[in-house]
Amino acid sequence: MDNILTYLLQLPSGYIWLIFLTENILITFGVLFIGSFFYKGRYSTKDWYLCAVTNVLNTVVTFAGYRLWEHQYIVIDTHFSWWMLPHFIILFLAMDLLMFVFHIIIHKTFLYKAVHMLHHEAVDPSPIDLFVLHPVEALGFGSLWLLLLLIYPFNIYGIIIYLVVNVIFGLIGHLGMEPLPSAMLQWPGIRYLGTSTFHHNHHQDIRYNFGFYTSIWDRIFRTYKQQPPSY
Ligand SMILES: [Zn+2]
Numbered sequence: 712m713d714n715i716l717t718y719l720l721q722l723p724s725g726y727i728w729l730i731f732l733t734e735n736i737l738i739t740f741g742v743l744f745i746g747s748f749f750y751k752g753r754y755s756t757k758d759w760y761l762c763a764v765t766n767v768l769n770t771v772v773t774f775a776g777y778r779l780w781e782h783q784y785i786v787i788d789t790h791f792s793w794w795m796l797p798h799f800i801i802l803f804l805a806m807d808l809l810m811f812v813f814h815i816i817i818h819k820t821f822l823y824k825a826v827h828m829l830h831h832e833a834v835d836p837s838p839i840d841l842f843v844l845h846p847v848e849a850l851g852f853g854s855l856w857l858l859l860l861l862i863y864p865f866n867i868y869g870i871i872i873y874l875v876v877n878v879i880f881g882l883i884g885h886l887g888m889e890p891l892p893s894a895m896l897q898w899p900g901i902r903y904l905g906t907s908t909f910h911h912n913h914h915q916d917i918r919y920n921f922g923f924y925t926s927i928w929d930r931i932f933r934t935y936k937q938q939p940p941s942y
Pocket residue numbers: 814818827831913917
């Protein structure tokens with residue numbers, strides 16, 4: 712891992728941009744490819760356009776994170792150690808809380824009409840909706856992520872696990888169907904997680920389910936709703 716990071720430091724900025732943009736595009740096509748096994752509809756030109764803009768903005772966030780790391784404002788522990796697991800869990804829970812608060816703010820203020828309503832044009836979300844975001848929203852989520860990395864020197868492997876899990880949850884929330892049998896949704900390990908049904912319910916009734924990875928905060932603040940959505 713150290714070798715990869717040292718290699719990046721030697722490259723001109725333009726190359727690093729290109730590497731990060733390629734990485735974001737590959738993630739997007741990975742999501743859309745897996746999503747195509749579950750969602751059979753077609754995407755509109757507007758969806759593709761907004762998806763492309765989000766990819767560029769996610770690259771801006773990745774590049775900003777890289778620059779902050781290069782100038783040592785963000786410090787990353789690059790050792791392969793067991794700390795990766797607690798660090799992953801901390802990142803998972805902290806980002807879940809930060810995004811819950813951010814999500815409530817963009818729903819309950821003028822920001823809903825100005826920013827977040829765009830994502831809610833999809834009452835029945837599909838995989839591309841993970842990237843159908845207003846630019847302010849895409850940068851807002853990215854800033855929360857960088858803020859967390861600025862606070863503490865997290866382990867790089869914990870960060871990588873978190874980033875993979877983040878994409879998986881984003882895809883699950885916008886699958887357009889529930890892949891899990893209804894009985895399984897009640898299993899102790901799954902009950903408190905943000906399932907497809909959980910986020911689909913949010914798209915169908917915007918008063919409920921503001922969480923992303925877990926339903927913990929919605930349960931605490933009494934905004935939790937779990938019922939089979941009308942797909
Ligand atoms: Zn929302």
